[in-house]
Amino acid sequence: MMAKPTFVIVGASLAGAKAAEALRERGFDGRIVLFGDEPEPPYERPPLSKGYLMGKQDREAIFVHPSQWYTDHEIDLRLDTTVTTIDREGHAVTASGGETTGYDKLLLATGASPRRLDVPGADLDGVLYLRRVEDCERIKHTFQHSSRMVFVGGGWIGLEAAAAAREAGVQATILEPGELPLLRLLGPQVAPVFADLHREHGVDLRLTAQVTEIVNSGGGKAAGVRLADGSLIDADAVVVGIGAIPNTALAADAGLQVNKGVVVDAALRTSDPDICAAGDVANAFHPMLGKHIRVEHWANALHQPTVAARSMLGERAFYDRVPYFFTDQYDLGMEYAGYIQPGGYDHVVVRGDLGRREFIAFWLAEGRVLAGMNVNVWDVNDVIQQLVRSGGQVDRGALADPDTPLDQLVTG
Structure with a gap:
């Protein structure tokens, strides 16, 4: 009688937990070992900069599954354990304690780490990052x-x-x-919405600001930030949100193809057919876009693992x-669907009122909708995604006209 296969998942993240769930849902009855380098069971990250950070969600609400779920589904969950090496030839991983675990298939869901601020004083107590x-x-x-x-960086994490x-x-x-905050992503027509939002709520927004030093209180604690123009901003703490770097070292050391992430095909398979990758670490080929992209958003970590699980099981997927991603800031709620590189569009069409912050913005290239963002306008994101996916040319006047139903503009 042949032994049942072992599938190993490195990264007890949302992606890792959803992959384990998908494997069981698809009838895999072999051994699943899920490694996580944190002491906590898998949790979702959006609440860390939204509801949980603001005290609007309880701690238990952030977890992907109750702890008992892993036992009930026979998931060997190994927390506080870092996988240090992959032996591709021997089909095994080695963890920080020296223990080796063999695998038939391996999924990398190692996520990303905050980009560190590289200035004097950046290692002082009171310099904080937001990831875990x-x-x-x-x-x-x-x-x-x-x-x-002080919040260094006006991206989504810094703003939230x-x-x-x-x-x-x-x-x-x-x-x-x-x-402007978010200028590279949203462009000069829409980015001011978020700058104005924060100013209206009393935020001191400093633009074209270059940090040169985190000032030491004299006791090893951050006391402020010095800028390139010589100005000093006093602070009790500094939160740095200047982007993230995919955790590719494990894959690179194993000789897998790495380029701005672990390179995978549309089925989320790496250059080794027995290893997949999903979530923030995966630079995946996207059939609709015709190129590789790496997206650091919750929706990828939620949905990619099902495809990875099917690939691990030998199914076509x-x-x-x-x-897709979303944000909540003060009284502004937003959903964004699509993908554009900075400057990769030729028109922005707005349906609604930018000033009241109730609108839908569309980014177009050659008449095709590349992305859409609904701000305080709800139940429209599905049709926005249909517009993006259809790839057909859309009349800009009809797109801007609130009396023209969006679903009438979907082609194909």
């Missing part, structure tokens, strides 16, 4: 004991964390190196969902 649940809890604690905080600080009554300064 303990980071979120440290920042929540800081809200309770601080009157003023600053919004949470303001809701907690903390003075917030955002330091954005560009001319590919991942072609329209990229």
Whole structure:
């Protein structure tokens, strides 16, 4: 009698947990070993910069499954354990304690790590990053004991964390190196919406700001930020949100193809047919876009694992969902669907009122909708995704006209 196969998942993240779930749902009855380098069972990250950070969600709400679920589904969950090497020839992984685990198929869901600020004082106490649940809890604690905080970086994480600080009554300064927050993504027509939103809520937004030093209080704690123009901004703590770097070292050391992430095909298979990758670490070929993209958003971590699981089981599958993400800041809720590179569009069409922050924005190239963003307008994202997927030319006037139903503009 042949032994049942072993599938190993490295990364007890949302992606890792959903892959284990998908394998069981598809009838895999072999051994599943799920390694995580954190002490917590798999959890979702959006609450860490949204509901949980603001105290609107309980801690238990962030977890992908109750702890008992892993036992009930015979998932060998190994927490606080880092996988250090992959032996592709021997089909085995070695963990930090020296234990070796063989695999028939392997999934890498190793995620990403915050990009570190490289200036004097960046290692001082009180310089915080937001990636893991303990980071979120440290920042929540800081809200309770601080009157003023600086947020380095005006991307989604920096904006959401600053919004949470303001809701907690903390003075917030955002330091954005560009001319506007989110300018590279949203462009000059839409990006001011978020700048105005934060200013209206009392945020001190500093643009074209270059950080040169985190100032030492004299006791090894951050006391402020010095900028290139010589100005000093006092702060009780500094939150850095300047992007993330995919955790590719394990894959690279194993000789897998790595280029801005672990390179995978549309079926999420790496250059080794017995190894897949999913989530933030995967630079995946997207059939709709015709190129490789790496998307650091919740929807990828949620949906890619089902495709990876099917590939591991030898089924035919590919991942072609329209990229999607969302944000909540103050009274603004937003969904975004599609994918555009900076400057990769020729027109922005707005349906609704930018000033009231109730609108849908569309980014077009040669008459085709590449992406759409609905702000405080709901139950439209599905049809926006249909517009993006259809790839047909759309009349800009009809797109801007709120009396023209969006579903009438979907072609193909």
